[in-house]
């Protein structure tokens with residue numbers, strides 16, 4: 001079995017600052033991390049490897065520095081890593097990104113057929129959750145998003161059964177392989193690598209693929225292949241939040257003072273409540 | 288099990304200098320760093336002294352992430368009464384290429400240095416903490432134990448470049464526990480300000496930078512100092528005091544820093560700045576008298592872990608880099624001569640240190656830590672009196688200057704006996720001579 005995991009190196013959003021004057025994100029000097037959602041995808045793939053001995057290839061499209069993120073994935077136990085990097089790929093939106101990743105996965109599949117492709121549910125720097133689905137559509141594979149658990153994986157009969165978190169409940173889905181799975185957060189915890197894996201990750205040669213290696217159509221990559229435009233960037237206005245201490249001798253007095261204050265500040269609330277009570281009275285609702 | 292010629296523990300300036308020099312010298316080197324990447328855990332003001340790095344990487348200026356070169360140096364005495372007395376040094380001759388000192392941001396600088404180490408051929412592994420040293424039959428150090436599974440790694444020599452806490456050496460009983468009396472705790476903030484604002488407020492242009500070293504009662508009578516350095520688009524402001532004093536005073540470092548930031552001489556310089564980063568770190572300031580054993584069978588200690596800090600001149604990273612280089616050069620020479628890394632042979636490391644500015648400077652100021660510890664007036668009373676004196680003399684109010692001088696002297700005597708004054712002066716002169 002061969003599994004691909006697509007990851008992205010992102011700025012650590014906990015440490016990002018917005019430029020107070022220009023409102024742009026100051027990326028300089030901000031440490032980078034592996035998109036946290038992708039680690040759930042990688043760990044899920046590693047668990048399959050533990051059980052079935054599957055091979056795992058990790059891919060990322062990114063600048064040369066993304067090598068660091070790939071090496072980290074190797075240390076966790078991935079067998080191979082491919083850095084898809086080319087000047088023409090830069091400035092990509094999710095459409096162009098999913099194009100490049102799909103093209104690379106096609107090239108990888110030709111070398112060593114893929115059974116499963118994992119991605120995180122979304123990235124913390126874009127939050128679009130579009131790349132996983134984009135890859136599935138382009139490759140014509142089944143798409144399983146927001147997966148919280150893999151119940152069953154049967155490479156021989158070529159199917160997978162997963163639990164998918166959907167609005168209002170959990171769906172249990174069975175799908176044919178190959179499939180694209182985007183993993184939900186909190187489903188597992190990435191392992192702590194042993195020393196031998198650390199050595200292997202530090203020494204292993206990474207594969208670097210450029211536009212030729214993935215036979216890229218140059219109109220579909222990078223800035224050129226990206227129809228998304230950022231129309232405007234603005235910081236949310238900080239809200240002035242005031243704390244108020246409400247005092248009273250008895251709990252009832254405090255509650256009354258609170259309601260009073262609420263109704264004074266939000267008269268429409270009182271009006272709406274009265275109207276509602278009125279209606280209840282007219283309908284003759286009894287407990 | 289993996290085996291290396293040398294394992295370097297830590298990827299700060301001392302460890303990087305050692306690993307780089309060793310790898311260039313053809314030794315098989317492993318460097319282990321507990322931080323996510325080199326520099327993530329490290330704190331410095333930070334002034335980089337070019338000379339120490341130049342001796343390791345001569346063309347460092349071409350690629351190192353330098354913020355500004357130091358064009359102006361100010362010394363300020365601040366007191367709690369809001370006064371500031373100071374001196375400014377700006378000199379076109381000092382401010383000439385190749386520049387002699389720069390401000391840097393350690394997170395970036397350490398990463399850059401680490402890339403150089405890797406390119407030189409050392410194997411660098413991060414996010415890996417060394418738990419303890421492995422010992423052979425004779426007690427010699429034969430490797431390290433990391434926190435990871437199957438984490439024992441062997442080496443002919445281990446260089447301890449693990450910074451101020453020096454836990455590894457202590458755990459292995461190669462040194463006593465670091466004393467709180469010998470440790471300063473410093474806190475620091477990096478505050479974002481647009482480049483143009485910095486240039487206007489500090490009267491600088493291009494890559495020029497200003498550094499301000501601060502002493503006085505902002506430390507509330509504790510032994511310590513503060514600083515404010517300009518970077519490209521941020522300023523670093525920090526303050527440090529002896530750990531033992533801080534414990535006694537029960538002041539938090541953060542309160543001290545807030546006090547410094549609120550001082551009327553500092554506040555306008557950082558007005559409107561946005562905090563980028565807050566950090567706290569120890570500085571070993573025990574000086575010469577607190578130095579531990581520096582080498583033994585199969586091990587050496589460099590940088591902060593050895594206590595190589597010149598607190599008087601606020602130098603640390605240069606002593607760290609120099610000691611790291613010396614340790615490496617010692618090993619390279621021994622290996623070339625086919626000699627084992629025994630205690631007797633590693634004594635050559637100490638000899639190199641003794642013959643350099645590292646030991647000379649530490650020795651020169653060996654009395655300073657004790658002096659400051661026993662005489663808090665030096666940092667408290669005197670700056671206050673100086674501030675008061677300047678105010679008295681500069682205030683034009685019809686009083687004859689002679690009367691004013693008398694008044695100043697009387698005030699000083701009121702705070703410190705004449706004998707005490709003379710004693711301080713003498714001790715001060717002796718210590719800094």
Ligand SMILES: Cc1cc2nc3c(=O)[nH]c(=O)nc-3n(C[C@H](O)[C@H](O)[C@H](O)COP(=O)(O)OP(=O)(O)OC[C@H]3O[C@@H](n4cnc5c(N)ncnc54)[C@H](O)[C@@H]3O)c2cc1C
Pocket residue numbers: 296297298299300301302303319320321322325326328329330331332333334335336415416417418448449450451455473474475525527568569570589590591592595596601602603604605607
């Ligand atoms: C606020 C402040 C301001 C300063 N200003 C200046 C200045 O302006 N100029 C100057 O020259 N010096 C300055 N110094 C001093 C300077 O920062 C230090 O002297 C210098 O960093 C020492 O380098 P080092 O490599 O010995 O230690 P460090 O830089 O502390 O590096 C030690 C490294 O070892 C790693 N490590 C520790 N234990 C382990 C372990 N068990 N396993 C694996 N890794 C480990 C740490 O993560 C760290 O990366 C300042 C210090 C402070 C705190």
